[in-house]
Every structure is written in C-alpha cells, then in structure tokens.
Amino acid sequence: MAVRKACEAGPGRRVHMFKITRRGALQGAAGLLAMPALVEKANAQSAFDWKQAKGERLEVSLTSNPRSVILTQNQKEFEELTGIRVGSEQIPEQQHRQKFAIEFATGKPSFDIVGISLHVNKRQVGRAKWCADIRPMMADASITNPDFDFADFSEGAVAYSTQSDGRMDTLPEFADPWIMYYNKELLAAKNIAVPKTFDELYTAAKALTDPSKQIYGFVGRGLRNANVVLWTSFLLGTQQRDTVDGSMKLITDTPDAVWAGQMYQKLMRECAPPGSIGFNWNECQTSFMQGRAAFWIDGPGFAAPLEDPKRSRVAGKTGYAVAPAGPAHHHGALFGTGFGISEASSPARKKAAWLYLQWATGKQNQLRYLTGGAGAPARMSPFKQEEALRGAVFSMDYVNCLSDALKICRPGLPEIVPVTEFRDTIGTALTNMVGGADVASELKRATDAFRPVLEASERAT
Structure with missing residues (x-):
C-alpha cells in the first residue's frame, strides 16, 4: 500500500488522498539520525535474529502527524534490517479513528499494526480486545531484541498503554504533554x-x-x-x-x-x-x-x-x-499514542508486527522524534542524548520544556x-x-x- 495522507474533511465530505513529501526541518533531523550502517553493525554483534520473519508483508495504519512522517521516511531501514516489506498509510486523526474502528468491527481489518490515540480509544479498544496483548511477546526472548530496554519507557506512557485488566494491548509511542x-x-x-x-x-x-x-x-x-x-x-x-x-x-x-x-x-x-x-x-x-x-x-x-x-x-x-x-x-494536559497489533492477524504476521514495533519505538526513532521537533517520545533516554540534541534544529529550551512538562502532566481526557x-x-x-x-x-x-x-x-x- 502506498504512503498516503487524507485531507481534512468535515462530515459528509469526500476525503482525498495524496502522497506525503514532508521536507524541511523534520527531514533534516531524520536524515541526520538515519544510520542504517550502524544498525547493521549492531545487529551483527547481537545474537538476535532480525530476519526471522523475512518475506512477510505488513500493513501499517497510522495517523497523519510528524511522527508518522519520520517513520515512513525511514521505513526502508526496517525493511533492509528484517527483510519484511511494509505498506503504510497516513490518515488525519478523526477519519483514522473512524476507519480502524469500522474495520476492527468487521473482524477482518486491512492492517496488522495500527496507531491508536489512547486518550480517545483506549477503553474502546481494550473492551473489544481488538489488539493482542504485547506482554507475552516481550517475555519471549526468541522474538524480542535484548537491547529493547522496556524499562526506558516512561511510567506515564506505560500506564496509558495498560488496560484496567492488566493487558498491555499497545506499545507506547508518544507522550503528548501540552x-x-x-x-x-x-x-x-x-x-x-x-x-x-x-x-x-x-x-x-x-x-x-x-x-x-x-x-x-x-x-x-x-x-x-x-x-x-x-x-x-x-x-x-x-x-x-x-x-x-x-x-x-x-x-x-x-x-x-x-x-x-x-x-x-x-x-x-x-x-x-x-x-x-x-x-x-x-x-x-x-x-x-x-x-x-x-x-x-x-x-x-x-x-x-x-x-x-x-x-x-x-x-x-x-x-x-x-x-x-x-x-x-x-x-499540564497529557495525551498519548501507542501501536497495537491486530488480534486478527496471523501468528506469522504478529511476529513480524512485533519486530516492527520494536524498531518503530526503538531508541533511534524516539530520538528522531525529539530532535525533529515531532514531540515528546515515550522513552526517557532521548532526553539524555546531549550530543545529538546539540545538533538538532531545536534549542535546548524546547527539549527542557518537554522534559519538565512530562513531570507535571496528567491525562487530559477521561478514559x-x-x-x-x-x-x-x-x-x-x-x-x-x-x-x-x-x-x-x-x-x-x-x-x-x-x-x-x-x-x-x-x-x-
């Protein structure tokens, strides 16, 4: 599926799709941090098999925002690392929420991975059990990179991704402190x-x-x-x-x-x-x-x-x-997003999807979010990367503001x-x-x- 973006439209208006070509500061920051050679080198030094799902194809449904742009701009990095092909789409948030809810309800969603606004759809998704519980995947050493470092995710982001019954049906992607x-x-x-x-x-x-x-x-x-x-x-x-x-x-x-x-x-x-x-x-x-x-x-x-x-x-x-x-x-108000893996996907595609989530929410992409001005990552380690942050297009005032905001924020909408x-x-x-x-x-x-x-x-x- 081609990378797409839908124009904003009101009720009853047709949504037109067009190709994204986001440039400027985001691209510069993303390009600065795009280091596939280092990724390959790190992989070569690890016993973890990134290519264990080689040949699979994933469909990824994302909300249109600067973070999705960064992921799609660097998507080839994941494909080369894993041998998995990825088709991705980006749709404005209102239309995207409607689309994935309708598709989930049919029992046959067109995607394997979906970006979810937890402040809007957390309880809906959790009640229907549309997304797979990620904790058993994390506990499986055969499919989880030992460098994944789940403890690096902020406490608030993890809480947002965890349902009241203890199921963690999304992986934190983004903490959005206003x-x-x-x-x-x-x-x-x-x-x-x-x-x-x-x-x-x-x-x-x-x-x-x-x-x-x-x-x-x-x-x-x-x-x-x-x-x-x-x-x-x-x-x-x-x-x-x-x-x-x-x-x-x-x-x-x-x-x-x-x-x-x-x-x-x-x-x-x-x-x-x-x-x-x-x-x-x-x-x-x-x-x-x-x-x-x-x-x-x-x-x-x-x-x-x-x-x-x-x-x-x-x-x-x-x-x-x-x-x-x-x-x-x-x-301050806190909102958040996470990535879910469709429960309807086959076991093989779920494995491939879990590999994608590890890459998408990995430290490198989370740092790209921060240096590219795309908002506050769900991980805390990017805030400590002083050398990379000095080379970013944003001042430390912006970075420090996000770090301070995460310390005082609370959910901005009821669950x-x-x-x-x-x-x-x-x-x-x-x-x-x-x-x-x-x-x-x-x-x-x-x-x-x-x-x-x-x-x-x-x-x-």
Whole structure:
C-alpha cells in the first residue's frame, strides 16, 4: 500500500488522498539520525535474529502527524534490517479513528499494526480486545531484541498503554504533554514576563491584544470537539482535575468546571483572533506562525513548522514553557499514542508486527522524534542524548520544556468509551460560551445531556 495522507474533511465530505513529501526541518533531523550502517553493525554483534520473519508483508495504519512522517521516511531501514516489506498509510486523526474502528468491527481489518490515540480509544479498544496483548511477546526472548530496554519507557506512557485488566494491548509511542508556545518578540515589546499562572496568562494576553494591528494575545482551539482539550487543560489546575470520578459519575458542572469554562471564555472572546470559534490546531498554528498571536497552548508536535524560516514569521522568536498553573494545582494536559497489533492477524504476521514495533519505538526513532521537533517520545533516554540534541534544529529550551512538562502532566481526557460523544457535547457548550452564553448554564445543560450516554455505555461494559 502506498504512503498516503487524507485531507481534512468535515462530515459528509469526500476525503482525498495524496502522497506525503514532508521536507524541511523534520527531514533534516531524520536524515541526520538515519544510520542504517550502524544498525547493521549492531545487529551483527547481537545474537538476535532480525530476519526471522523475512518475506512477510505488513500493513501499517497510522495517523497523519510528524511522527508518522519520520517513520515512513525511514521505513526502508526496517525493511533492509528484517527483510519484511511494509505498506503504510497516513490518515488525519478523526477519519483514522473512524476507519480502524469500522474495520476492527468487521473482524477482518486491512492492517496488522495500527496507531491508536489512547486518550480517545483506549477503553474502546481494550473492551473489544481488538489488539493482542504485547506482554507475552516481550517475555519471549526468541522474538524480542535484548537491547529493547522496556524499562526506558516512561511510567506515564506505560500506564496509558495498560488496560484496567492488566493487558498491555499497545506499545507506547508518544507522550503528548501540552505546552505553551509564546512569541518572544511580542512579549519583549511590552516588557511582559512569561505567565506562570492562568490568571497571569489572561492578564498578559489581554494587554497584548491589539485588533487594529491584527495582533492577539491568545489563540486556541475553538472548534467543537477539538476545544474540549483546552478546557480540560484549565480544569487540571483546579482541585477537581477530572471530569468523571472512579465510579464513572459525571462531574462537569461543578464550581471548578465553571471556573475552567470562564477562563476559556475570557481568553477566546477577549484575546483570540476573529473566527477562532472554528479553529482546530492547524488554524491555531497558522495564526501563530504569522506572528498574530502571543500565546498558544497545544501539543508539542507543532514546533517544526514554527521554526522553519521558509514558512514561519516566528522562526527563532518562539519560546516554549510548561502550561501555566491553576488555582489549586500545576498540571499540564497529557495525551498519548501507542501501536497495537491486530488480534486478527496471523501468528506469522504478529511476529513480524512485533519486530516492527520494536524498531518503530526503538531508541533511534524516539530520538528522531525529539530532535525533529515531532514531540515528546515515550522513552526517557532521548532526553539524555546531549550530543545529538546539540545538533538538532531545536534549542535546548524546547527539549527542557518537554522534559519538565512530562513531570507535571496528567491525562487530559477521561478514559471512557463515548469520549467522542463527550467531546461533542461539552464542545457544543464551549462553542456557545465563545458566542457569549452563560458558562454555568451551558455546562449544566451539557452535563444533563451527556449523563445518560455515559450511563448507557457503562451498562454495556
């Protein structure tokens, strides 16, 4: 299967596919670290047989993002190492989630390996047992490279990949701690310090907003569904810190939730660009790249375009900081992805798939993620590779920010099956807030609307 990418499309719109040719900073960093000769040398010194599944073919289904680009750009390295052929596809996340769920439900998915957004689909995948338990594979010395070093994965990433029954049905790929991007030039012009709290962020954003010059203090996700993860970023700073309790009781209309909604409303209504009610991450990125926004809170994987002088007006002017603190706690939102092996694949293909996962999540590719600005790897060793990091296209400020963010982050979404419905319902309330609706009333209405959905989902467990 050819490497493909699908354009973003709304409901009912056709999704067009086209070939990816991502260049620039990502390619440079990936090329710098592409060392197949060293891989072959290391393999020659090891008793582990990388070619034990030679001749097999794997189909890999990935979400479109900078990390998937790195893997597909270096895919030949794996093929030469193992003799396994790989067909891979990249599809935007919303369409990808729908696609793999539909295919899994048929019992005959077209892929052997799938990238999974654990903050969205973890419980769904785990309940249906769509993916194989990886722990027995790791315990099998005949198919697991002794240099795999599972202990190198961060504790939080491993917890994200582990189901409540103890099955580990994905291998951690990426830990996505949200950070705050800021425009150094705009802050310096008004002698404004980097905010440490959300209250300070609002004050600074308000002071930097100048519509007459098309400069705005803040840009963030306003699009329904996508906007929920910004609201939960604020909620994590309160005493509540979650949207459901351990018994799956919904708690989204409390005073803490209302505070988070009011902070969201103020920033989006008073400090964000016109039209931001329809912004997802890509529109936010474009506004920030154009130098029109002072602050942006989002995932760390968007740094590469910001630092590309051919595309960005803020290249060399972008600062990186951990998310601000709330009134009770200092926690940034954490999201994560993992790779699953289809339970429907044959034993031979599962073995080949396990070899692919070891390569894909190996230390070299994880370091490529970090040096290429593709976000925070699930492993901790890349943060210690000072020589490689000095040669990267990103400053140590970015690297240190990610390392610090991983220390304070907490899950940004509840681990429930109807997480998409949750985001749609709460997202509608947030959209109405940007339009000027009362925060407490909107959250009460959304909570009442979603409660039976969650209860029905739990009864089906």
